[in-house]
Amino acid sequence: MSRDVPAPGSAGLHLVADLPLLRPEEQVFTAMLDGWRNQQLARNLAFSTIEGREKAVKAFTRHADAFPWAWSAHMLDEWLADLRALRHLKRSTLRGYAEAVRSLCAYLIDPAYGWAAECHSRFGTHPIQITHEWNTALHLQEAECDPAKRAFTRAELLAFFDHADEQVHQVRGGGRKGWLPAFRDAVLFKTAYAFGLRRNETRMLDVVDFSRNPHAPAFGDFGVCQVRHGKAKKGAPPRRRGVLTVGPRAGVGGMDWIVEVLQQWTEEVRPAFTHADSPAMWPSERGPRIGFTQMNTRFATYRDALGLDGGLDFHSFRRSYVTHLIEDGWDARFVQEQVGHEHASTTALYTCVSSDFRIRTLLKALEQTTRAALGPNQQKRNT
Template identity: 75%
Template sequence: MVGNSPAAGAVGLHLVGGLPLLRPDEQVFTAMLDGWRNQQLARSLAFSTIEGREKAVRAFARHADAFPWAWSPQMVDEWLGDLRSVRNLRRSTLRNYQGTIRSFCAFVTDPAYGWAEACQERFGTHPVQVIHEWNAAVHVQEAEADPAKRAFTRDELQAFFDHADEQVGRVRGRGRKGWLPAFRDAMLFKTAYAFGLRRNEARMLDVVDFGRNPRGPEFGEYGVLYVRHGKAKKGSPPKRRSVLTVFDWSAEILQQWAEEARPLFPTAGPGALWPSERSSRVGFTQMNTRFCTYRDSLGLDQGLDFHSFRRSYVTHLIEDGWDARFVQEQVGHEHASTTSIYTCVSS
């Protein structure tokens, strides 16, 4: 309770006490999820986070074939065991699922929200916490990324960029449509590497996100990149940072793209730097498909993904003698240990 008002997500805001329900099990469960959603919104969690959590809770309920007031730790063990053995999910993913179920159970068992009392009145039982220290995966090391994931070697990176450029010339030389999206993606890939960007950071760039750097006048209008859609912490808006241009060629390709190629897209407006043929901004599917096609065509291993551009950026700058603290600031890491994890051997 906040003063005389019920807390966001409280049972009284979603169920009328004593009112008979046509399908009480399903309706109470749905009301619980609605209440949990409101409680998370009150904590300023992202909509995508909330929706992902709800999907996980519903998936567990389907697997257990039971509603929250009948859940048990054994049901969680069976569900997570199936996810790992059948779907081969990563440990970090399983731990996220555990955290989601723990959070949901903490919500419905908290007396402040009244769900346990309501379930006791309607069903003669109440929800309990089903994730405990003894049945939860422990985060025992700082980095749990797939060990196959790595940076490009310098030769691999050059081969990738050369192949991307060749595809533009090949498609255009045949007089076929598609050369412009191919050119866009080649520029996008190079930009992601040139500024050490995450996939969403690269996708969400706008034309106005570049500016002059007084200490780097040689880069003109592309001396600094203002990242406005950085990786956010839970309950926080996207993290912003400024990334200084370090490669001479990056300013040249960006100017060429912005002045010569981008205006040819009929969807190009004043906003997105990377428009698509049908919308104002390129989608993740297009980016991923193109990347995987080029990678596989070159016979490169599956350990290379879009994030490898970022790994390569960190690795190559460190190898070239740039100050480690500068590199850390460029990629937006709070801790130097995180940057060190990104560093691979590129030769």
């Protein structure tokens, strides 16, 4: 970067020198947030990340009743303690809020952006870094999800899908409206499980994202699911991957049942939606694409109606996909590629094998050990 060119988000881009401000504190704070946003955009961070950080910073500002040039570490301590003690927020959420404040402070104290000098000239003080190792939570382990979160058992999953199908029949049989959305959501849930998809990956699917697999022509137009909105690394675009439809092997059932489900959906039911001309695989009743609220509400309604515990969420479909493939003997590397994990250790965290599987594995290992031990003696007796 040239020394003569101001950095993206510098104070000079937003405040005109020697111009009196009507509400200096509020206007300077707004200019700071605008500059910070430009800096993060220059780093290619996702819009959702930037917006979430800005909301966190504004919430801290309201709690502290002070602007960044008057913030202190004590104010941050009180805010985070309040969020944990009274609102019972999760550790990962608190760390995200603290990271938002840390990021803004780092931006404001950087000489390249000129905010320290600007604040000192206007308010007689300047921002400081208020987040440190001694007052913020550290990321100490790879997985910090709620311990209650888990995969479906096979019986729970079957009951969930049966209940979803039954709701379609009940609504349609009663002559009531709403069977189309109920049918859509039932297929959506099954698709999330059959391809091991995250919630946003499922929501953002388009009709054209399904295609043929030349090595498995029996699956027709649904041999491959192209995921174009995979979870991105910080500052990177969404990751893409192709997920193969898994067929049965060695007497173990696969996920090929999803082909018939998707065929019925795309050929018979989806065209009945008002927004069927939308490219989205899951059109809404009022818009071109289903929203997260609709997905979450329907899932929670079905889960609670069956009396399943709250540890099951939409992501449990993905956990179940990994778990069931591993239990059925699929290669761990293949499963890792299917779900798009960079590291095998991440896939291992998703694997919640059942006690029956562990017992079968143990008995198989014992049988092999016994056979190996008796093998030489058996050979001697036979000779």
